[in-house]
C-alpha cells in the first residue's frame with residue numbers, strides 16, 4: 047500500500063475508518079479472489095460498508111450499510127480507488143437497442159480504449175496494475191458467480207440429467223470436441239468419485255443425443271410447448287425485475303451527476319475554492335455513473351442466454367412446429383437444453399449389457415418412461431458429414447450473405463446436405479455457428495473443419 051496518511055487527496059476519504067474499511071475490502075479480494083468470498087468475509091466479521099450520502103440536503107454525510115455483492119463489485123470496478131481518473135468506459139450505440147426499454151445498449155469499451163484514462167491522478171487504495179488484474183479476475187469469475195444453474199453451451203445436450211444405468215451414479219460430460227475433433231462423451235461419475243482405475247462406462251454423446259432429441263420432438267406436442275413458454279416467461283419476469291433495480295440505480299447516479307454539474311455551473315467562477323470543491327464533487331458523481339453502467343451492461347450480457355423479444359416472436363410463430371423451433375437460428379444450445387429439461391426429468395444409459403449398443407431410458411416429467419436402443423458409433427463410423435465443398439462455400443459467403451441466400455446458392459449448384467437433402471437456412475446457420483463464422487465481421491477461419499455435424503441437427507424442410 048503506497049498510500050501516505052498525510053496525503054488525503056482526491057479519492058481517499060477524509061474519514062480514517064472509511065479508508066481502513068476500503069483497504070480491508072481490497073485486501074479481502076486479494077485473499078479470496080471472488081466477490082462472494084469478500085461479502086462472506088465482511089459479514090462474518092460484522093463489517094459494514096461506507097456510503098457517502100449524495101442527496102442534496104444531506105450531501106457528504108456518511109452512512110454504513112450491510113455489505114452486498116453489488117456494492118463490493120462497484121468498489122472493485124471503480125478506477126478512482128486505483129488513483130485513476132477515467133471516463134467513457136461505456137459507449138452507446140444507436141444500432142443496438144434494448145428490446146425491452148428501447149434505450150441504446152451500453153457497450154463496454156476495452157480498458158485500452160477508454161477515451162479518458164489518467165492513472166496516477168491521485169492517491170489510490172490499490173495500484174493501477176492491481177486494478178487491471180482485479181478486472182480480469184472479476185471477468186473470469188463472472189461466469190462462475192453470475193450464471194449459477196444455467197445450462198452451459200456445448201453439444202452434450204443431456205449434461206446434468208444423465209445417469210449411469212449400471213451403477214446409478216450421475217454421469218458427467220467429457221468434452222474433447224474442440225481439441226481432438228471428437229464428440230463429447232458421457233462418462234460414469236464412479237471413475238471420478240472413487241478414483242477407480244477402470245471407468246464404469248462411457249459413451250459418445252452423439253448417438254445418444256440424437257435418439258433422445260428424436261424422441262423429444264416426437265413426444266412433445268405443440269400443446270406441451272405452451273408450458274415451456276410459460277416457464278420461460280417466469281424466468282424473464284425475474285430477470286426484468288433485477289434489470290429494473292439496476293436501471294433505477296443507474297438513473298439515480300446519472301441524476302446526481304447532473305445535479306452536481308448544475309451546482310458547479312451555478313457558482314461564480316471568481317470563487318475558486320467553492321468552484322474547485324464542486325468540480326471535485328461533480329467528477330465524483332461521474333465516477334459513480336461509469337461503474338454502474340458497467341455493472342448494468344455486464345448483467346445485461348449475462349442475461350443474454352434468455353430469449354429476446356425478436357426470438358420470442360420467432361418462436362411463437364414457429365410454435366406449431368417444434369422441430370423448426372429446435373433447429374431455428376435463434377435457438378441456442380443452452381435453450382435446446384432448457385427445452386429438453388422441461389420435458390425430460392432424467393435419462394439413464396447402459397452401454398454394458400448389449401455389446402456395441404446403448405440402452406437409453408428416458409424418464410419424462412409426465413412420469414412416463416420410454417426406452418430404446420442405439421448403436422454405438424466407432425471412431426469415424428457412421429458420421430454424416432456436410433460435403434467439404436459445401437462447407438468451404440459457406441465459409442466464403444458467410445460474411446456477406448444471409449443464411450437463406452447461402453442455402454439457396456448451394457442448392458442451385460446442386461450441393462446436398464449430409465443427409466442428401468436440400469440445404470435450409472437452419473442448416474447453414476448451424477454450420478456458421480459451429481465454425482465460429484459471423485456475418486458482421488468476416489474472419490479468416492477459412493479452413494473447413496472435417497467434423498461430423500449432423501447428429502443434433504434434425505433436418506427441417
Ligand SMILES: [Zn+2]
Nearest residue numbers: 210213234246
Ligand atoms: Zn456407473
